[in-house]
Amino acid sequence: MPVYNAPTRDTRFIVNEVLRLDSYGNLPGFENATPDMTDAIIAEAGRFVSEVIAPINLSGDREGCTRHPDGTVTTPAGFKEAYRQYVEGGWGTLSAPAAYGGQDLPHVMGFIMELYLASANQAFAMYPGLANGAISAIRAKGSPEQQALYLPRMISGEWLGTMNLTEPHCGTDLGLIRTRAEPQADGSYAITGTKIFISAGDHDLTDNIIHLVLAKTPGAPESSKGISLFIVPKIIVNPDGSLGERNAVTVGAIEEKMGIHANATCVMNYDGAKGWMVGEENKGLAAMFIMMNAARLGVGMQGLAQAEVAYQNGLAYAIDRRQGRALTGPAEPEQKADPIIVHPDVRRMLMDAKTFIEGMRALCLWGALQVDLIHKAATEEERQAADDLISLLTPVIKGYGTDMGYKIATDMQQVWGGHGYIVENGMDQFVRDARIAMIYEGTNGVQAMDLAGRKLAQNGGRAVQRLFALIDAECAEPSDDATVRLVAERLGKCCGEMKAATMWFMQNAMVNPNQLGAGAYAYMTLTGIVSLGLMWLRMAKVASAALASGGADAAFYEAKLTCARHWATRATVDAGALRRQVEAGSETIMALTPEQFAIA
């Protein structure tokens, strides 16, 4: 069975040494996040996830969820008990506000838990993960009564929640939705329509499920400007908080999918179900984007998470499996063959994986810190900077993070050779589960357009200029360490390619927006490389200083510098190619007619 050990050592490195969480102790919510406290949470989270959640990942994939003849849905063996322990441990409340029973710790701590959960068992992690999106929307747009009625029990995990956006004929283009909301005399709405692809749509983990549903009120505009958001509980919650009647929402079917089998992806039928509007009429899209942005960071972390667990299992096999001999002569002549970790091409895949994983982990946790700083940083300038940076990089974390997650899960399956293709070894599950993250919460192509078509131009390009300034400043710092200088030099070059690509968009996309659409994906990948480079430069500086100070754990810091060099010499080489892809423009892409595409 696959293994998973939460990467606690590296997490502590990021939290304590790279992000220096303790240096924010003057900000609200950070005062309790001392290294002692965060180290203890990281250790305990790692233990819980590795011991309780990881062991039901493969079995959950094999068994899947079941819709019974009476319409009820059950999760695979062990899920209900594991979820009970998750709630009991208060694991969903780490970064939630104290006002609703949360622990009020920085978002970094909640992200760490999400990350560990998604590595151990992505299908399981999605149950609380989707609820987080629903919680965000109610926190941002719900009335005080709605917040009081729903949030405490959603945050504690007593109830879970879902996001109901997609319909059979509409996914990305939510203006097309047909689900109707008829106003009722009591101030509620009767919701009628069919939603598909609803993750965690029904299950046996909680007594109630709070569905957030996009629908159109009578006479609403046809476009996405006519969408409203509704709370539709599975069991209606009485004003005193007690559970009332079963609502008219049922599961039509569970979809049979390529992966994440242990999460119930449901067709949801709303037949005049009772719902309550969240926020203003026809302003549902804005509320939905609040859910979505939180969810997109979460999905980006799923990419990283699957890369991490796949890497651990790829590495274990590379150390265990013996086949062939080192190119430089037998490494273990007393054995009939060497472990395959002697082979450079196996090591190439492992190093590419390790370098992505450690860089992306730093980027995700740095992103979580920005989420806090948006509200909590001392100055308006710092708050705006945090908002600019995380808004810009959310589609990159989602898009680049999940592309790479899938690539690395595939590479790690490759390390296993034929045995990686056999279901019982679990390597194919990582690939199949990682695959969905490139699709949901907006396909990665949609992320690319969000970045290049929306985030780049906002406020006159302020966010991307901020990123460039940050990188230029980091690269300009002098260093005695050859690795740090190498990383700075290569990052500077990558950033130069990104600047050139940005300039090309500015000069060409106004005239013809297809020039932007054609290059957006390459631009997103380029931004991903640059963002990880910034993290590698910071990590190299920290590791270099730690080694210079002669402290403990030299092997760890030396490995960091090796990884930084690997990133600098290997990942950066694509930057120029990506810039040239942007500059190739849209001519060949837009030229063919559908009929010419179809000639076979």
Added chain:
Amino acid sequence: MPVYNAPTRDTRFIVNEVLRLDSYGNLPGFENATPDMTDAIIAEAGRFVSEVIAPINLSGDREGCTRHPDGTVTTPAGFKEAYRQYVEGGWGTLSAPAAYGGQDLPHVMGFIMELYLASANQAFAMYPGLANGAISAIRAKGSPEQQALYLPRMISGEWLGTMNLTEPHCGTDLGLIRTRAEPQADGSYAITGTKIFISAGDHDLTDNIIHLVLAKTPGAPESSKGISLFIVPKIIVNPDGSLGERNAVTVGAIEEKMGIHANATCVMNYDGAKGWMVGEENKGLAAMFIMMNAARLGVGMQGLAQAEVAYQNGLAYAIDRRQGRALTGPAEPEQKADPIIVHPDVRRMLMDAKTFIEGMRALCLWGALQVDLIHKAATEEERQAADDLISLLTPVIKGYGTDMGYKIATDMQQVWGGHGYIVENGMDQFVRDARIAMIYEGTNGVQAMDLAGRKLAQNGGRAVQRLFALIDAECAEPSDDATVRLVAERLGKCCGEMKAATMWFMQNAMVNPNQLGAGAYAYMTLTGIVSLGLMWLRMAKVASAALASGGADAAFYEAKLTCARHWATRATVDAGALRRQVEAGSETIMALTPEQFAIA
């Protein structure tokens, strides 16, 4: 249900206009391959495969193969009847020698059929596909008696065959095999051991299955120099050709795999089974490589084949699905949304796919022509050139072809968004089936080492120099057509990068072979890009001439030129990055200890 239309128009373009098969009419076996004849075969093959083989692809994936309590194995519904029609149509005999009942046509024709079959139904295609490997080995190394006894009925398809190499502890490193072959008084051997991952290991398609099995005779050397090859029929064939006793070979289990569910991947138990040696004792590896080289080209074609069928279905969805509006304003304002083929990022994926597919199809069929020319070309120089080129490019067709096949199957699933993740739509099957091609018949990492570590250095680098000379000559030809000039210029630059990478290996790998191992994969990919570029240059020249001549089908030839430009401006940009990856060398790749890799 997914569609498949065999790409007959483009196949005829390659056969008649690019390869000009009729210009080889003076060579044995080519005299019958007139355009009339080959066009008719292509049309009929396409019809048969699209109508008979494609419709049982998705259902075969869902049902899989079954091992019954009595140890027999059955294929999914419809497979037996489809195979009967395949045999009746003589489809396996196209390129087989007349001496054994074949039609003696050039290999190009057999390859076309293999390609169509693998697009329509990879799991089905593997049944005759594996038999082809076994046939090759018996043709090359079998005694005249063995050839007479087995080949006619294997070529007709009355019997199928398998290749038994892998054991639980040994895949790539065949020197480790433990299966024993004890000589018997009657000249046969008693074969005992367990083989795993045996594709088409048992089934109900034919009355007999001819297993080719690697085993060790008593006292054989421990390394791969101690391996012999044996024919082990499922039902023993009497010298008069009648079927005798059931042999002591049984199916221990059918593996549960990520994909190719409709092909029975068997654990085979040999318990003193009767076998007959093929070729010389301890020379089994050479015979095995004959099977393997044929199989590697076949597997490379599987990558292309899955890309092709995935592309057809991605395209169909992009034309059908409406979501959002063109960036330049509504394309179909009377509809509520435009078809997603208006979006540049969707078109980017379709164009990348189309460009790979058409270039790779040309490369594979050009490769098939070389297979004929090795034996049939008029001069020794031409025969040697063909052998050099196809030996060099076999690992590239396998490695690069299947990497890209998987990438494109993934991209086409991406075009489908969430619906691509739903099993009943069939897009995920293309990804899961394409995945195995990167692994079997030698992982793509093994292909990279075969190319960079073996083929490159053979005969003082003669093969790669031949490829360079070919490309230089093609690029140097003057042209009035701007597209042809563009492709030539970019191909020349790519080829320059490949020359530089080759030079770097020559200068660095002798001192430290890990420098070769670390860069081999990037080198393989670079060679793939260059090889496809050569095909695109040739195709661009043909298309340009056809348009200049003012003949029919201008839309087809114009699309060719657009695709050529797309290749030239987009695929080539990676060449420099790959060269720099080679030059990055092995330092960071070889540096970490297993313990450092494992720190989490």
